[in-house]
Amino acid sequence: MPPSEFTLIYRYFSALGRGAAVDLSVGDDCAILRLAPGERLAASVDTVVEGVHFPADSFPEDIGYRAVAVAASDLAAVGARPLGMTLALTLPEADEFWLHSFSQGVAAAVSEYELPLVGGDTTRGPLAVTVQVLGALPADRALLRDGAQSGDAVYVSGTLGDAAAALAFLNGTWQPPAAAGEYLLQRFHRPRARIALGRELLERGATAAIDISDGLLADAGHIARASGVKICIEPDRLPLSPALRTGVTQAGVSREQVLRWALAGGDDYELCFCLPPTQPAPADCTCIGRVEDGSGLDWGNDAGIDIDAGYQHF
Amino acid sequence: MPPSEFTLIYRYFSALGRGAAVDLSVGDDCAILRLAPGERLAASVDTVVEGVHFPADSFPEDIGYRAVAVAASDLAAVGARPLGMTLALTLPEADEFWLHSFSQGVAAAVSEYELPLVGGDTTRGPLAVTVQVLGALPADRALLRDGAQSGDAVYVSGTLGDAAAALAFLNGTWQPPAAAGEYLLQRFHRPRARIALGRELLERGATAAIDISDGLLADAGHIARASGVKICIEPDRLPLSPALRTGVTQAGVSREQVLRWALAGGDDYELCFCLPPTQPAPADCTCIGRVEDGSGLDWGNDAGIDIDAGYQHF
Numbered sequence: 036m037p038p039s040e041f042t043l044i045y046r047y048f049s050a051l052g053r054g055a056a057v058d059l060s061v062g063d064d065c066a067i068l069r070l071a072p073g074e075r076l077a078a079s080v081d082t083v084v085e086g087v088h089f090p091a092d093s094f095p096e097d098i099g100y101r102a103v104a105v106a107a108s109d110l111a112a113v114g115a116r117p118l119g120m121t122l123a124l125t126l127p128e129a130d131e132f133w134l135h136s137f138s139q140g141v142a143a144a145v146s147e148y149e150l151p152l153v154g155g156d157t158t159r160g161p162l163a164v165t166v167q168v169l170g171a172l173p174a175d176r177a178l179l180r181d182g183a184q185s186g187d188a189v190y191v192s193g194t195l196g197d198a199a200a201a202l203a204f205l206n207g208t209w210q211p212p213a214a215a216g217e218y219l220l221q222r223f224h225r226p227r228a229r230i231a232l233g234r235e236l237l238e239r240g241a242t243a244a245i246d247i248s249d250g251l252l253a254d255a256g257h258i259a260r261a262s263g264v265k266i267c268i269e270p271d272r273l274p275l276s277p278a279l280r281t282g283v284t285q286a287g288v289s290r291e292q293v294l295r296w297a298l299a300g301g302d303d304y305e306l307c308f309c310l311p312p313t314q315p316a317p318a319d320c321t322c323i324g325r326v327e328d329g330s331g332l333d334w335g336n337d338a339g340i341d342i343d344a345g346y347q348h349f
Numbered sequence: 350m351p352p353s354e355f356t357l358i359y360r361y362f363s364a365l366g367r368g369a370a371v372d373l374s375v376g377d378d379c380a381i382l383r384l385a386p387g388e389r390l391a392a393s394v395d396t397v398v399e400g401v402h403f404p405a406d407s408f409p410e411d412i413g414y415r416a417v418a419v420a421a422s423d424l425a426a427v428g429a430r431p432l433g434m435t436l437a438l439t440l441p442e443a444d445e446f447w448l449h450s451f452s453q454g455v456a457a458a459v460s461e462y463e464l465p466l467v468g469g470d471t472t473r474g475p476l477a478v479t480v481q482v483l484g485a486l487p488a489d490r491a492l493l494r495d496g497a498q499s500g501d502a503v504y505v506s507g508t509l510g511d512a513a514a515a516l517a518f519l520n521g522t523w524q525p526p527a528a529a530g531e532y533l534l535q536r537f538h539r540p541r542a543r544i545a546l547g548r549e550l551l552e553r554g555a556t557a558a559i560d561i562s563d564g565l566l567a568d569a570g571h572i573a574r575a576s577g578v579k580i581c582i583e584p585d586r587l588p589l590s591p592a593l594r595t596g597v598t599q600a601g602v603s604r605e606q607v608l609r610w611a612l613a614g615g616d617d618y619e620l621c622f623c624l625p626p627t628q629p630a631p632a633d634c635t636c637i638g639r640v641e642d643g644s645g646l647d648w649g650n651d652a653g654i655d656i657d658a659g660y661q662h663f
Contacts, residue, residue: 058389063493063575064426064560065391067486075372076390077379078467080435080481084474112378121394123437123479153392156479160398163474165437167394167481172381179377246378261377 047138054151066153077170079109085162097224099140106166107228112246114178114237115170121154123165183243183262187309187326194276197222199300215278226304244308250299265329274321361452368465380467391484393423399476411538413454420480421542422618426560428492428551429484435468437479497557497576501623501640508590511536513614529592540618558622564613579643588635
């Protein structure tokens with residue numbers, strides 16, 4: 036008889052449930068967590084499905100890491116301090132090798148984001164991973180989408196377009212040089228939730244923020260709409276990784292294609308945010324434009340780049 | 350072009366996000382909730398998958414209600430006050446009729462349990478519903494599994510075995526009289542999370558509690574193990590619904606089969622709990638046995654009833 040659900044869960048996940056805010060972890064009907072006096076709770080949920088959000092042949096370790104990072108990215112986007120998470124895992128079979136490898140990826144993310152795994156559910160079915168993240172916010176503020184002001188500078192963290200380029204590589208539509216390809220795949224499979232940056236932005240009075248999951252244009256568009264402003268983006272200022280720039284110089288990818296990845300490609304999980312113009316740029320962040328009166332986005336779309344803006348799940 | 354994910358979600362779910370503890374609901378990167386001063390957070394997650402946890406031809410309205418009730422039952426089991434929930438919905442296609450009906454069931458549960466829907470994610474894939482519930486507990490107590498004391502009385506709420514009998518009816522292995530069958534199906538498709546009872550038990554100093562999802566024997570066994578005690582159950586005292594008793598008298602089901610459903614059938618989502626012997630029985634609850642020194646369960650298993658104890662997902 037294969038090991039029972041309970042045995043497997045305890046074996047692989049019970050060590051991941053400890054944390055400063057955790058009074059009770061996996062093993063009773065609910066987990067119990069403590070917030071500091073006056074803090075509020077931030078909560079978000081994300082599901083990743085095999086063949087939809089990651090290729091069917093992804094390493095289980097990458098699937099585990101990425102599922103947590105993608106969800107934790109929403110805590111980063113509001114500036115929350117991670118408290119803990121629950122994980123609902125749907126699996127076609129209780130494959131011990133798979134679970135072991137998957138749990139290694141989850142463990143790496145738990146450790147990196149200080150996000151203990153306090154509850155879970157395992158069910159049989161087609162592979163899907165749902166992570167709900169729980170975080171703490173001060174009583175009086177949060178990084179939301181609706182506070183951008185005319186005159187603010189618009190920033191993004193890190194570099195853009197890497198994950199979209201990695202997907203094109205995985206799909207066989209382009210062939211980057213080997214080292215660049217490895218870097219891009221790593222960016223797709225191991226996105227970083229920008230937790231520390233989010234908390235810094237909350238302290239520094241950023242007026243609006245969002246994590247770039249659906250593509251810069253789609254996500255900056257959410258800020259513009261929620262804030263009732265126009266966001267102007269200068270495509271020449273978009274931060275590109277050396278691996279992506281290599282694509283233009285060595286692998287025959289057009290500059291237009293690279294811009295398309297950077298503007299409309301999702302899955303980078305960098306932060307896009309607005310700061311009053313008096314604030315200096317945070318480390319590893321690039322000013323890509325400004326907020327103006329008006330509505331919608333202006334990204335030089337008269338330059339003739341054809342963009343299919345924004346990921347649609349349906 | 351079909352309506353986008355965002356349009357559908359907003360249309361069907363955005364009205365369900367209001368609540369006394371909700372500062373920010375669906376529409377930003379995280380929801381933001383307030384706990385009262387000194388309260389702790391209770392969190393739990395449950396996934397239901399079509400064909401595993403409910404029949405493939407279930408009404409979408411029942412699927413929605415049941416997914417929330419099953420998750421909310423874990424809040425009841427620890428005595429928590431509901432704060433809100435997130436819902437991760439994986440759907441094969443964005444079927445408007447289905448979503449409308451499903452949302453009606455979710456709305457009924459949101460209203461009944463005062464559990465606003467504050468966040469969600471919709472993905473394409475085989476039908477699965479993951480609900481994470483969030484609740485509030487006092488700083489100094491919770492209904493856990495590990496406090497049962499020798500001498501305590503053991504109770505269950507409501508009646509047992511109804512959901513298991515309903516599944517046997519759905520599988521065609523027995524045919525109850527029509528009215529009884531309808532009642533039993535309702536018990537399976539519309540289980541009630543015992544939120545008010547859980548909060549009453551927390552006030553009254555219940556020493557241990559669990560919700561009966563996997564069957565009385567499996568779940569009472571969790572209490573016995575966590576508390577380091579023996580739990581003695583008298584099968585003759587198990588509360589049976591009139592519909593189930595009708596099975597014995599009119600539909601040719603053996604008393605042994607009915608006991609098997611009541612002892613080992615899951616999905617009833619009643620509470621099993623332990624009270625000091627000086628406490629009177631709460632309304633709609635039945636004393637079914639007592640806690641003794643020792644370990645394990647004693648349910649008269651020398652009476653020759655063959656029980657396959659406890660649901661295993663794998």
